[in-house]
Amino acid sequence: MKAVFFGTQPYDQESFEQLNQTYGLELVFQTSHLNRDNVALARGAQIVCIFVNDTADAETIRGLAEEGVKLIALRCAGFNNVDLKAAAQYGIPVVRVPAYSPHAVAEYAVTLMLALNRKTYRAVWRTRDGNFSLHGLLGFDMYGKTVGVIGTGKIARVLIHILRGFGMNVLAYDIRPDEAFAAAEGITYTTLEDLYAQSDIITLHCPLTDQTRHMIDAAAIARMKPGVMLINTGRGQLIRTADLIDGLKKKKIGSAGLDVYEEEAAYFYEDTSDRIMDDDVLARLLSFNNVIVTSHQAFFTREALDNIAHTTLQNMLDFEQGKPLVNEVRIDQ
Numbered sequence: 001m002k003a004v005f006f007g008t009q010p011y012d013q014e015s016f017e018q019l020n021q022t023y024g025l026e027l028v029f030q031t032s033h034l035n036r037d038n039v040a041l042a043r044g045a046q047i048v049c050i051f052v053n054d055t056a057d058a059e060t061i062r063g064l065a066e067e068g069v070k071l072i073a074l075r076c077a078g079f080n081n082v083d084l085k086a087a088a089q090y091g092i093p094v095v096r097v098p099a100y101s102p103h104a105v106a107e108y109a110v111t112l113m114l115a116l117n118r119k120t121y122r123a124v125w126r127t128r129d130g131n132f133s134l135h136g137l138l139g140f141d142m143y144g145k146t147v148g149v150i151g152t153g154k155i156a157r158v159l160i161h162i163l164r165g166f167g168m169n170v171l172a173y174d175i176r177p178d179e180a181f182a183a184a185e186g187i188t189y190t191t192l193e194d195l196y197a198q199s200d201i202i203t204l205h206c207p208l209t210d211q212t213r214h215m216i217d218a219a220a221i222a223r224m225k226p227g228v229m230l231i232n233t234g235r236g237q238l239i240r241t242a243d244l245i246d247g248l249k250k251k252k253i254g255s256a257g258l259d260v261y262e263e264e265a266a267y268f269y270e271d272t273s274d275r276i277m278d279d280d281v282l283a284r285l286l287s288f289n290n291v292i293v294t295s296h297q298a299f300f301t302r303e304a305l306d307n308i309a310h311t312t313l314q315n316m317l318d319f320e321q322g323k324p325l326v327n328e329v330r331i332d333q
């Protein structure tokens with residue numbers, strides 16, 4: 001069975017080709033992101049394999065169906081970029097990699113917290129330039145501080161365990177709270193209102209849905225503690241970026257660590273260093289010395305890439321062999 005990969009980077013191709021020696025599928029790698037204008041690249045393939053910044057909206061899925069595509073295989077966990085109703089309408093199942101390494105993302109969220117807190121990125125620039133002053137680098141002890149965790153799924157649970165190791169207090173919010181987990185970790189579920197009001201650090205680990213889109217907006221920011229640190233390794237659209245910028249300018253937000261960005265598809269994963277940046281919002285974010293923007297890299301560990309390739313190829317093989325699709329995304333998920 002033939003699978004066309006969209007949005008492929010060299011490291012994707014390497015990990016998939018290596019593992020495919022045991023799966024024996026026909027893999028074709030395209031660098032461009034899937035969208036409604038390039039569905040023809042899928043011609044002759046039964047499977048398309050996509051990542052976070054590919055677009056599988058209704059129009060694109062219609063085009064894929066016309067090209068004879070029978071399966072959409074996401075090589076990521078989130079599926080907000082796929083119109084599941086349209087896929088169901090054309091009888092195209094959608095599979096994903098529900099968990100490839102919650103450790104990778106959780107550990108990266110901690111990386112952002114510590115880097116922002118202790119300003120390590122600024123310290124490195126300074127010492128390279130012969131500046132050994134500590135002015136402006138003052139941080140705080142993580143121990144004893146309160147962190148608010150929104151969404152307590154697989155990634156957040158690993159993160160909470162790490163943060164409890166620092167001796168932090170954890171306030172959690174989830175639409176499906178797990179009190180047994182809370183008791184085991186010694187954390188407290190609370191309301192969003194209370195989490196915003198009490199937390200020194202707020203970190204986002206819920207999926208992007210109609211309910212969570214722009215949940216961090218001016219009204220939410222107004223309820224937060226002055227100087228709060230905001231971490232987003234979830235999805236860019238969880239935050240209304242214009243409101244975040246306003247909060248940063250007013251010094252209400254003390255710092256922000258963003259591994260994802262609302263309009264990231266035009267920039268992330270590409271080297272655009274020889275172009276003039278035409279996204280004024282991204283340019284403004286990059287201009288703050290208390291903001292770290294990284295290119296959706298929280299997942300990017302050796303272990304995660306191996307697991308992604310393994311699960312994705314197994315999903316494809318199961319489809320080819322008519323086996324149950326254990327990682328199928330259901331519309332009500």
Ligand code: NAD
Nearest residue numbers: 078151152153154155174175176205206207233234298299
């Ligand atoms: P998960 O499905 O295990 O957990 C998500 C949790 O969010 C669940 O407990 C769910 O009940 C909760 N939730 C759903 N709607 C909510 C709402 N409205 N308010 C509060 N909580 C809500 O998912 P996960 O594996 O922990 O991943 C979380 C998210 O992280 C993914 O959806 C994805 O968007 C993102 N992610 C980012 C990267 C990266 O590289 N930056 C990598 C993997 C995943």
